[in-house]
Amino acid sequence: MILDKINSPQDLKSLSLGEMNTLANEMRELIIKKVNVTGGHMAPNLGILEATIALHYVFNSPVDKFVFDVSHQCYPHKILTGRKEGFLKEEDYLKYTGYTAPEESEHDLFKIGHTSTSISLACGLAKARDLRNENYNVIALIGDGSLSGGEALEGLNFASKLNSNFIIIVNDNQMSIAQNYGGLYDNLAILRETKGQAENNFFKTLGYDYCYIENGNDIEKLIEEFKKIKDIKHPLVVHLVTEKGHGLAQAVDNKEKFHWVMPNVLDETPAIAQNEDYTTITVDYFLNKAKNDSSFVVMNAATPGVFGLNSKVRETLGNQYIDVAIAEEHAIAMASGLAKNGAKPVFCVMSSFIQRTYDQLSQDLCLNSNPATILVYWGAITEADATHLTTFDISLMCNIPNLVYLAPTTKEEYLAMLDWSVEQKEYPVAIRVPAVELKSSGVEDKTDYSKINKYQVTKKGDTVALLGLGNFYFKALEIANLLDNVGISATVINPKFITGVDKELMEELKKNHKVVVTLEDGELDGGWGEKIARYFGASEMKVLNYGSLKEFSDRVPLDELYTKYRLHNELIIEDIKKAL
Numbered sequence: 001m002i003l004d005k006i007n008s009p010q011d012l013k014s015l016s017l018g019e020m021n022t023l024a025n026e027m028r029e030l031i032i033k034k035v036n037v038t039g040g041h042m043a044p045n046l047g048i049l050e051a052t053i054a055l056h057y058v059f060n061s062p063v064d065k066f067v068f069d070v071s072h073q074c075y076p077h078k079i080l081t082g083r084k085e086g087f088l089k090e091e092d093y094l095k096y097t098g099y100t101a102p103e104e105s106e107h108d109l110f111k112i113g114h115t116s117t118s119i120s121l122a123c124g125l126a127k128a129r130d131l132r133n134e135n136y137n138v139i140a141l142i143g144d145g146s147l148s149g150g151e152a153l154e155g156l157n158f159a160s161k162l163n164s165n166f167i168i169i170v171n172d173n174q175m176s177i178a179q180n181y182g183g184l185y186d187n188l189a190i191l192r193e194t195k196g197q198a199e200n201n202f203f204k205t206l207g208y209d210y211c212y213i214e215n216g217n218d219i220e221k222l223i224e225e226f227k228k229i230k231d232i233k234h235p236l237v238v239h240l241v242t243e244k245g246h247g248l249a250q251a252v253d254n255k256e257k258f259h260w261v262m263p264n265v266l267d268e269t270p271a272i273a274q275n276e277d278y279t280t281i282t283v284d285y286f287l288n289k290a291k292n293d294s295s296f297v298v299m300n301a302a303t304p305g306v307f308g309l310n311s312k313v314r315e316t317l318g319n320q321y322i323d324v325a326i327a328e329e330h331a332i333a334m335a336s337g338l339a340k341n342g343a344k345p346v347f348c349v350m351s352s353f354i355q356r357t358y359d360q361l362s363q364d365l366c367l368n369s370n371p372a373t374i375l376v377y378w379g380a381i382t383e384a385d386a387t388h389l390t391t392f393d394i395s396l397m398c399n400i401p402n403l404v405y406l407a408p409t410t411k412e413e414y415l416a417m418l419d420w421s422v423e424q425k426e427y428p429v430a431i432r433v434p435a436v437e438l439k440s441s442g443v444e445d446k447t448d449y450s451k452i453n454k455y456q457v458t459k460k461g462d463t464v465a466l467l468g469l470g471n472f473y474f475k476a477l478e479i480a481n482l483l484d485n486v487g488i489s490a491t492v493i494n495p496k497f498i499t500g501v502d503k504e505l506m507e508e509l510k511k512n513h514k515v516v517v518t519l520e521d522g523e524l525d526g527g528w529g530e531k532i533a534r535y536f537g538a539s540e541m542k543v544l545n546y547g548s549l550k551e552f553s554d555r556v557p558l559d560e561l562y563t564k565y566r567l568h569n570e571l572i573i574e575d576i577k578k579a580l
Contacts, residue, residue, distance in 0.1 A: 002015070028046060031079075036263065036264060042245070045073050046244075050217045050246075054219050067112075068112060069152075074100050082107075097554065116149025122139070139167045140168050150329050167238065187202045216241050280308060286346070297338060336365040340368070351391075352384075366400050374428070375433050380521045391522045405429075405430045406429065406431045406432065498528050520545075522547055525549075
């Protein structure tokens, strides 16, 4: 294997062109095999592979600085920068994170997992270099899909006026995670059609020098062009046209599916009918609602697959479906405008990405009290990378005035909350879509959710009150049953509302309970449980709060996290006994 010779980017420089093409094939086979076992970003890494080899051949990392936007496309970079063992042996497949990580290598400048950031980060590197009178290349790599993000546009605006070396490589594969949306992509299409010669050039309009590379998967051509721009003394955009999924037919034919894949995606297995879950019942609700109400509209920001919004669903929804591209901030503000003007918007967003929208939630939506609906998916304590943690949405959102944040526990509650939210006109409402297996009570939920912050007692006891929020409601029931077995009577409460306290019920608990326990599947600091603790602060009631600590965990096994946070049932019961 040619790869046997490669332990750092410097080793590339002695290879012939033929050897580099062989190396590309070897790396492609490793990436496909690994990702098929572990899951991960398949198509983005295959598309940028040749360009990564050429970049490391021409430039001199880590002296020259590479910043990978999102770092969905950093696997080839990792292989070439001393981390190939993470791709060679199955026992080492999880040795390295799927994103750039400075603790792994001096060739990684930042921990990056969210989009549209590379240009701004690279601006900082370049300005610091200039202030220190140093001399090296700063290169920001960004996919065409990421250009729609506000931070990318802010970075482009600033960087164009840097009077020094600054190279932006736009990896144009005509795709975001799904189809690109927006006028910017029309201009990229014109530039592709004219091989970069069109007079109407978005990048030149901003003041950039511009270089077009038609075949971004041709190592020889890439090396030739990169040599021309190395050490350039002004800002330059390299418009690089690549094929997403290059070298894997399935990924090329189905770019959306193969952007990020589950393990064993390439293994031939019989099709299995999808069981009903929160995604399927949400899509069914959307389709039915849209059919009967022309003012209803579904929104997302370039991640439709997460929400079951496949091409068939999108086609059925027609103009009642909006993909704002990678622009979550715009989505929240636009949802506010839609609601203000009589539409019924539902914005689907992942917990990890809602944190990009705090100012829009606060100012554009909640300050104006416009009745948009936000569905927050995947909110929970998980084993995820530090870049994609989903524990922060509760503390981020539950303290914004006017917002009603709801936590359903069953199918019936979820659909009732969703329907109430869509039809009511008083509040902006967010719903934390359960990140657990769908459960059904079999009974229609007739709760009047307009009575804000009213909790539901589902099991009456005394001595201990267990408040299980959303995902953790059934954990509260389990603990209550275990307490009953040791002679401790427990009340179980389904709070339903994240953004407030049922003061009347809390006063009732003071009469015959000694300990209140809150359980939330998210960060404790600034979260929902602290509201309960604060309410009882001046009383004799003891309050135990359970959730995650304020930290960036990184691929830590869930059992280990639960032990650390004392979230295992037996540990909680141990704490309750001590408190009593």
